[in-house]
């Protein structure tokens with residue numbers, strides 16, 4: 120019988136068997152950080168902490184692109200959107216993330232032309248249909264979504280579309296992990312993001328294992344994937360091993376997707392530094408357009424208009440501590456009270472991958 124990639128990976132009998140096996144084999148306390156907010160979602164939605172022995176703890180990590188984008192870059196987007204000659208396009212949840220004064224959604228309510236896209240390619244159609252305006256695609260995301268932006272750039276260039284510009288906020292998964300570890304986090308092992316690894320390859324996490332002696336297991340996003348990955352981590356400790364292992368071998372290879380990596384390399388290069396919400400400036404942690412594409416780089420074209428001073432989060436907001444793995448959403452005094460998905464104080468309450476939004480939605484399961 121063919122595998123059903125959804126129901127078979129949520130099979131309650133298999134979940135119970137894996138949970139029992141982990142309880143049997145786990146011999147020591149382990150703090151396991153899931154790098155990606157998608158894993159946080161799976162872990163909380165399926166109540167995995169309750170299925171594991173108490174010595175296994177999940178620590179939520181920084182891998183939600185909406186959560187880690189700093190307020191000043193959202194201010195870039197709202198500043199650009201306020202121009203009469205601009206149509207500002209962004210994907211999904213991004214338009215709800217709060218800047219220092221407004222989110223893009225609020226800017227739209229005040230009259231700005233802000234479009235929420237399901238696919239980056241919609242920006243090409245919007246630009247083509249509005250030749251008298253500058254359409255700006257506010258691009259965010261880890262290695263997973265960068266190829267889509269690169270593909271959009273390529274299509275715009277090949278199609279002679281000159282009024283499509285880009286504000287690039289593409290970031291890399293390993294650098295914030297190093298920043299958190301260098302800051303003294305007590306993490307024993309990591310669940311690695313499988314979607315990032317499909318593009319970048321599992322080997323991008325090798326330096327983390329070598330530097331911090333922490334196993335990284337690349338994990339799929341279904342509950343069976345996450346539990347099997349925890350078992351693989353437990354076995355690494357029991358065997359005295361510290362390795363990058365690949366649980367998600369159905370899609371991830373060591374070297375990743377070379378076609379996508381070539382496309383990314385054609386248009387992007389490393390930034391010297393990039394400011395992350397809660398984590399501060401991290402060297403070589405993000406991408407920018409190559410210099411030959413300065414003519415489509417909204418950040419360069421409108422540099423004189425764009426604010427660049429760091430802006431602190433709301434003083435009651437614990438997003439910074441949550442993103443560093445030092446607090447849980449329920450530690451925040453305003454969680455579920457003043458701060459809800461309908462009126463988020465911080466970015467972690469916005470995205471479906473944000474730890475606060477995930478806890479708010481599935482609170483009944485823990």
Ligand code: SF4
Nearest residue numbers: 436437451458465475
């Ligand atoms: S509940 Fe709201 S205010 Fe508190 S940490 Fe989360 S996003 Fe910030």
